[in-house]
Amino acid sequence: MSRVWAVAMNTIAQGLRMKLAVIVVLLLVILLPLMGVVMIGDGTLKGKLQTFVSYGLSLTSLLLCLLTIAVSTHTLTSDIKRRQIYLVITKPVRRFEIVCGKLLGVVLLITFLLGIFTLIIYSLTVSIPRIAKADAAQLEQVNEEFFTSRETLTDPVDEVRIKEQAIEEYRRLKENRQLPDGLSSKRVLFELEAKYRGIATNVQVGASRRWVFENIKGLDPDETIFIQYKFGVAVPRPDDKVYAVWDIGDDRQLKLDPSERKTDIMRAQKIDAIRVVQEFQVPAKVVAEDGYVSVVFHNPVQNQTTVIPQDVKVLYRSGTFTANFIRSVLLILARIIFLAALGVSISTWLSFPVAILICVVVFFAGTVNGFIVDSLDGLSMVAAIFYSVTIKPILWFLPQFDGEFSPAPYIIAGESIGWLFLVRIFAVTVLLKAALLTLFGIFIFHKKEIARITV
Amino acid sequence: MVSENSQFAIETVSLTKVFPDWWGRAKVVAVDNLDLQIKHNEVYGLLGPNGSGKTTTIKILLSLLHATKGSAYVLGGSSREAKISSRVGYLPEESYLYKYLTARETLDFYGRIFGLAAKTRKGRIETLLDMVGLAPMANRAVGTYSKGMARRIGLAQALINDPDVLVLDEPTSGMDPIGTRQMKDLILGLAERGKTILLCSHLLADVEDVCDRIGILYGGRMQMEGPVDSLLQKTDETQILASGLSSSALEKIKSIIAAEKADCSITSPMDKLEDFFIRTVSEAQRRKEPTSGAVNSGEISGFLKEEHAGSDDVLEKLVNASVDEVVSAEVEATTTEVAEVAKKANKSVLDELTQSTVADVESESPRPTVPLDDEGVSTSEIKEDVLNKLIGESRDE
Structure with missing residues (x-):
């Protein structure tokens, strides 16, 4: 272990002497405070905080990921190229200890930098409200909606049911020979699914839709829960507004006599702009003892059009902003460990330019991984088979840095990053993928002819 | 194989190394069936x-390289085993040090790699820094060191584990004469302490002094091997060394030697290792043995020829006469001189030694060492000069 440590310390000294490290550190030291001052967002205090944290975390993550790639691919290749490895490897150090030491050194170095810069972001974030001298209403808003960590619950549309309905109707149409001409069966099914999905999500005038949320735990009755949603409409009104009536509570009690009900069912009436995320608060006492709450949307006649409520979520406070911020930093750390393992692993058998190129490609592929997967999922049958045996395993191995794996959206929305989710990410990204990469690197390095000469 | 029981500190068994080209085809045979056996405590x-x-x-x-064929043992096993590599010190041909570490940090790093306990490590670092004379600048980054100073640090790191086997690749390259002297003394000192030392060099004087x-390797094959003394000794010849001879003394010596051989030291003449080395290599070259190294063809590069041909007499001569020939001619000339003297001396005929030999040598020598037409110089003086010169040529230089 002391040998691994010696190699790690040397790797850190080596990494700190790279010009890129100095540039990254300087950039962040200058840019982060500057962003804290310059960024306004949408003019509100919450907007400013959201913009700063979002850009701050993204920039720190991007620059440190690039630095990780550079250091991890440089350290071993430079040792080999400058033959400094000759003096190390001829000593009683096992080759896996060198690989592990290099990896440990890179991870420690970048973790240290990540710690410093996220601490700067955190300090700036919590001091922005004081500096900005916002009014009480804005302060309350950011305290409720930004400086918090809220659990998010959703009740998505039952896609399985929609598929079943679509297939059922397809069979019926086929039996009655009513299938439209000139359309492939796949296309027809697609259209039918869209139709039933529309039925499930669209709310006609005078109709209503119900969402059920369960397992809301650990709330005091005097706290609040948040209902978050966004409206789409079939035909927008001239003022782009929607009248909305919401019933929130335990609707299983409706069968009971009102005197026997344990919790309230509350009604909220609102007028909201369309296509913008809306949010309102409800006292937590509407939640049933077992953590059950239902949310019902009624489309009143004033709207005169079909309303499509989207992304209906229930949020409730489940922790502190600080803890959530730390979890978001850990999310970044997971990708850094992956990249460090990738860099060290492939630099055991590739030269520096090739290794860094591959790492950068993997990194950017990781940031659009969701997009690639989505776009490839819509392939035709033959291509799909080819894809699922070739590209899909590679894509699986690629890290995922976008979508739910990106920390900034959580912090912006004040949404909790679940500990379980974090553990799952670490298990897959670090314990599985990074470990496999490292083992591969160790294997190659073990077999490697260090002073190899090819003529 | 248990290292303690092995007969040799370093052993290779028909070791062969072929460097392939990019397609994996064998291209260069760097080492060819080499059997090397180095006993414990041998330099x-x-x-x-x-x-x-x-x-x-x-x-x-x-x-650092994998053998294509055959095997190599250090202390009876592979140097990849930690228990063996912990007893080996290695000084590579150049300083492959981390430039940003100071001398002390460098030694500390390698001490940690050797897994030395903190106390031992600290103690040895200070001793080694003193020994190689870098203690005053131990806190300077190695990158700022001169080549010789970096070399000293390289030596210090090779010794930090108190190795049993020391492998030194060009130990004196880049060192000043004092450093070279110290290095040689150190090698001898380490040998006295029971270390086995394998050194490779082409600074022959260093090798001669300590080994x-x-x-001698050529083309990856062992051309000649043995103890330095016996390799350089010509057993069929005898050389008489004398100094301060006057003509009368020579006469006396003649009679004394004839009578009892009292005042003469009769030894086997020694070749300079340099001569021996060149002879061995040029013999190998004459046999047209394959080598992956530099072979002096004696030809001057084409572009030089074109530019200067015919324009300069001296250059033309240079171009036409192969460099090899020049070198070997010189070598042969020197050796014949010595041999002639020695052979005649072996016959113990002082007359020949004092008179005809000198004349012979004078006439045969391509480089007249005595101004022959200087009539003011007496014959005995000439003889003396020639003898001294000859002796000097074979002993010193």
Whole structure:
């Protein structure tokens, strides 16, 4: 272990002497405070905080990921190229200890930098409200909606049911020979699914839709829960507004006599702009003892059009902003460990330019991984088979840095990053993928002819 | 194999290393069926011209390269085993140090790699820094060091584990004469303490001074191997060394030697290792043995020829006469001189020694060492001069 440590310390000294490290550190030291001052967002205090944290975390993550790639691919290749490895490897150090030491050194170095810069972001974030001298209403808003960590619950549309309905109707149409001409069966099914999905999500005038949320735990009755949603409409009104009536509570009690009900069912009436995320608060006492709450949307006649409520979520406070911020930093750390393992692993058998190129490609592929997967999922049958045996395993191995794996959206929305989710990410990204990469690197390095000469 | 029981500190068994080209085809045979056996507590010098496979052999011994065929043992096992590599010290041909570490940090790093306890490590670092004379600048980054100073640090790191086997690749390259002297003394001192030392060099004087045994490599094959003394000794010849001879003394010596051989020291004449080395290598070249190293064809590059041909007499001569020939002619001339003197001396005929030999030598010598037409110089003085000159040529230089 002391040998691994010696190699790690040397790797850190080596990494700190790279010009890129100095540039990254300087950039962040200058840019982060500057962003804290310059960024306004949408003019509100919450907007400013959201913009700063979002850009701050993204920039720190991007620059440190690039630095990780550079250091991890440089350290071993430079040792080999400058033959400094000759003096190390001829000593009683096992080759896996060198690989592990290099990896440990890179991870420690970048973790240290990540710690410093996220601490700067955190300090700036919590001091922005004081500096900005916002009014009480804005302060309350950011305290409720930004400086918090809220659990998010959703009740998505039952896609399985929609598929079943679509297939059922397809069979019926086929039996009655009513299938439209000139359309492939796949296309027809697609259209039918869209139709039933529309039925499930669209709310006609005078109709209503119900969402059920369960397992809301650990709330005091005097706290609040948040209902978050966004409206789409079939035909927008001239003022782009929607009248909305919401019933929130335990609707299983409706069968009971009102005197026997344990919790309230509350009604909220609102007028909201369309296509913008809306949010309102409800006292937590509407939640049933077992953590059950239902949310019902009624489309009143004033709207005169079909309303499509989207992304209906229930949020409730489940922790502190600080803890959530730390979890978001850990999310970044997971990708850094992956990249460090990738860099060290492939630099055991590739030269520096090739290794860094591959790492950068993997990194950017990781940031659009969701997009690639989505776009490839819509392939035709033959291509799909080819894809699922070739590209899909590679894509699986690629890290995922976008979508739910990106920390900034959580912090912006004040949404909790679940500990379980974090553990799952670490298990897959670090314990599985990074470990496999490292083992591969160790294997190659073990077999490697260090002073190899090819003529 | 248990290292303690092995007969040799370093051993290779028909070791072969072939460097392939990019497609994996065998291209260069760097080491060819080499059987090397170095006993414990021996100072062994591996010699050879550039590209003769010295460094390749060392790299295989240290597991930096994989042998194509055959095997290499250090202390009876592979140097990849930690328990063996912890007893080996290695000084590579150049300083492959981390430039940003100071001398002290460098030694500390390698001490940690050797897994030395903190106390031992600290103590040894200070001792080694003192020994190599870098204690005053131990806190300077190694990158700021001169080549010789970096070399000293390289030596210090090779000794930090108190190795049983020391592998030194060009130990004196880049060192000043004092450093070279110290290095040689150190090697001898380490040998006294029971270390086994394998050194490879083409600075022959260094090798001659410190090595018990040498081997000369050419084309990856061992051309000649043995103890330095016996390799350089010509057993069929005898040389008489004398100094301060006057003509009358010579007469006396003649009679004395004839009578009892009292005042004359009769020894076997020694070759300069340099001569021996060049002879061995040029013999190998004459046999047209394959080598991956530099072979002096004696031809001057085409572009030089075109530019200067015919324009300059001296240059033309240079172009036409192969450099090899010049070198070997000189070598042969020197050796014949010595041999002639020695053979005649062996007959113990002082007359011949004092009169005809000198004349012979004078007439045969391509480089007249005595102004022959200077009538003011007496014959005995000439003889004396010539003798001294000859003796000097074979002993010093």
